[in-house]
């Protein structure tokens with residue numbers, strides 16, 4: 201798929217931190233390209249509609265050439281009407297004393313209805329990226345509630361983890377991020393994720409020959425997997441601009457393709473690499489003709505296999521928890 205000449209992009213949680221970093225880049229053409237005109241639809245809860253309207257005023261003031269219109273609403277049905285791209289950012293954050301099951305249930309109350317609204321109102325070719333946490337399971341819930349939309353249109357964001365891994369390797373090796381290829385994030389967008397360099401190269405050299413295993417195990421993997429917590433600790437707020445940038449990367453690559461390289465995305469498993477079918481898990485993916493394809497035949501040594509299995513077990517536990525609550529449609 202190439203970008204159409206005009207596309208409707210729906211962003212939920214538009215008045216939040218990520219929304220504020222994301223909307224201006226979408227409107228400037230950074231996501232779909234300078235030649236695609238953009239109709240923005242911002243969805244917020246009633247209490248934040250006015251703030252989103254303020255953002256819409258600022259979007260207007262930028263006079264971005266690709267931006268055709270901005271609509272703000274608190275109704276999912278109109279927000280997703282004709283949506284070609286849906287960025288599901290708004291989510292219920294964990295509050296003090298909240299158990300994981302409570303968090304999953306609260307978010308299912310958001311992503312279930314939004315999945316139904318996408319099913320009933322979005323464009324036939326809609327592409328959905330779930331950013332709001334827990335992103336993988338929220339994507340699973342949205343997809344389960346949109347039975348008429350092909351499963352491969354629902355994705356969860358692990359591109360930020362991927363970009364973090366690339367940046368850490370480039371810093372360690374003293375090379376440019378563009379020289380690093382073949383990194384994979386496997387599993388859940390959580391601390392259990394597995395940033396894998398088994399097939400990675402830097403300037404064409406295998407990364408495994410350039411760094412020692414001890415650094416990979418004791419520094420690189422935990423640093424990438426826990427980077428979200430590090431940002432919260434240092435910045436006093438969760439990643440926002442970097443998350444927005446990763447969302448732009450994900451959708452841009454999905455629409456325009458990833459010729460000759462791969463990246464990471466949470467996609468619905470087809471059973472590849474032993475990940476149970478139907479789970480939304482991060483894989484090495486390439487975008488071909490507007491579709492994500494899981495890279496096949498990659499080397500997965502035992503060390504990797506054990507880590508992938510641990511993260512996938514967490515995804516299965518999240519799926520089972522929402523299934524028990526009757527939230528999978």
Ligand SMILES: NC(=O)C1=CN([C@@H]2O[C@H](COP(=O)(O)OP(=O)(O)OC[C@H]3O[C@@H](n4cnc5c(N)ncnc54)[C@H](O)[C@@H]3O)[C@@H](O)[C@H]2O)C=CC1
Nearest residue numbers: 213215216217218244245248290291331332333357360443
């Ligand atoms: N997948 C990833 O790599 C990352 C995911 N995140 C997640 O992204 C989400 C958003 O982060 P921030 O923008 O920093 O949070 P935020 O709290 O600043 O903004 C969230 C916005 O969502 C809105 N919202 C809540 N329920 C909604 C609903 N039902 N419909 C529409 N809007 C709704 C809120 O009113 C708020 O304006 C969080 O869940 C965060 O954990 C953040 C960073 C990276």
Ligand SMILES: O=C([O-])CC(=O)C(=O)O
Nearest residue numbers: 333427428429431438439
């Ligand atoms: O933990 C959070 O809310 C933010 C997050 O997902 C990340 O930075 O990876």
